[in-house]
Amino acid sequence: MTPTSEQTEQSTKAQPKKQAPDSEQGNISLLPNNSLHTVSNLPTPPSIFGFRSYLRNFYDSTVPGNSNNNRNTNPSLNSSGNEKPKLDEMCLQWCLQKDTHRNEGKEPDCRMFCLRRKKVKEKQVFVNGESSESDGGSRDENSNPEEKDGVDQKTSREHPYHRSRWNFLDGYHLAYFKGAETCQSHTEEMKDSTQHTPSNNTNPLAQDQDQDQAQSSKNRTPQKTTKEYEIDLGEKFENTKTATRRVITRAFTPGYELAKRYVESWNDGTQTAFFTRFYESVQRLDAVYLVQDNIKRAFDEWVRGGGDGNSGFGGGVIEEVKRKAAYQAVDHHITNSVRLIGIGSGSTIEYVVERLLQRGKEANANFVFIPTSFQSRHLIVHNGLTLGDVDQYPEIDVTIDGADEVDENLNAIKGGGGCHLREKVVAEAAKKFIIVADYRKNSKTLGEKWKQGIPIEVISFAHTRVIAELKKLGCENPTLRMAKAKAGPVITDNGNLVIDAYFGLVNSPGELLRKIKLLTGVVEVGLFVDMTDVVYFGNADGSVSEKKRSLSGVVE
């Protein structure tokens, strides 16, 4: 809404009732202090981005309409050499009136915004940490010339209106007046120079009182002006600055530290070293070999069914061949001619029981199953098979068990599950001892594949002594087997401990067996020498190999 100069003059000079326009549109006045001017003579209003420089020029602007302005070489002086009047207050007033209100004789609704620049002496300035009154020009010369508490004192001394270079709003106040009489009253006040030297009191209401007192003392008779509010723009902006500084500091300090360290790392050569290593690595095709190795490992894992034979990508080439070997052993040896069956321990044995169960309850009704461990007893009982005991049946028909390694003579290492004592008892009790295993256990010589060591069950009391003696026998590092999901050692079904003793390739398993077994405290050794009658190996290609002992040796 752009007011005309006629409207502006009406709003400032005439009484509100008389100046009301015919319509509901209001009047707008822009009122620089020290003289009353029309809108058309005012400086060009600022754009949003030019507002700061506009404010800076506010004081320096000579009053619009001075025809001598352009002729002066010194812009601050007029043709007479006197200082030109300066713009230190600018007001915007508008009035609204309704035709109904006018008919009723009511005053128009008038408002007024004033942007005003106050001198430095109107505020308190902090010098060397102490509060003192600033006079804008006679400040203590010994005071710190640096900016104190957001106040640029150097600037303050040079310019009575501007105290902070940073805070471009410093010294500016915004006042809001409401009501036709109040607006008119303030317009009158603008003629009074005493209105621009209020006390240090920053409370707007108190300032009003000060102003009133100052006016009274000069025996003037201005109407009392009641501001709705007055804002010290500089102070508000100063607070904003502090808050902004705090937020920025908090937000950016960690990032700054990181960035600093990063830059420093370039300087101290860390980054250079990294990229050099990276470049060399690329040249060596490390990444290619890494991918290749991982693919190979993944494939092996899939083929093996995982390190423990139970997991892995395929889950089970290994498991499948173990199953095949077990099924074949059952099919070949658990016939109607047998009744007492020893059930070994381990994961492969589970497929033995699985195959038996496939025959149905009735087919298994005549069999008695002798367990070799807590695990196999559980398998028998929970699958509804008839449980027997080696005490009842010291001689049994056939025992089927797994193994950790089987050599070309069908000698075996057993005890990977710590059950070899009972396994050996039940194996020896059987007329036929059958081993089922996968191809990983098939070796020429014991110790070739199973490098965990020969399991030796010992009584707890003697285990340190046995370890010492095993070293004398040539085992470099006999190890007490520790539990994985329990603190401390593995305790066998018999309450004993297990020592794993790796002797390298065991060319004479019978001899080694005897030496170890003679050690005091040893309960049983996981070397099964000359005991196995038949071995079923599940091969990698899915086939099953059968190895038998005969009078003429082992035959396939």
Ligand SMILES: O=C(CO)[C@H](O)[C@H](O)COP(=O)(O)O
């Ligand atoms: O001797 C054994 C337990 O003491 C097992 O039969 C041997 O460890 C083989 O186990 P798996 O069939 O799980 O490979």
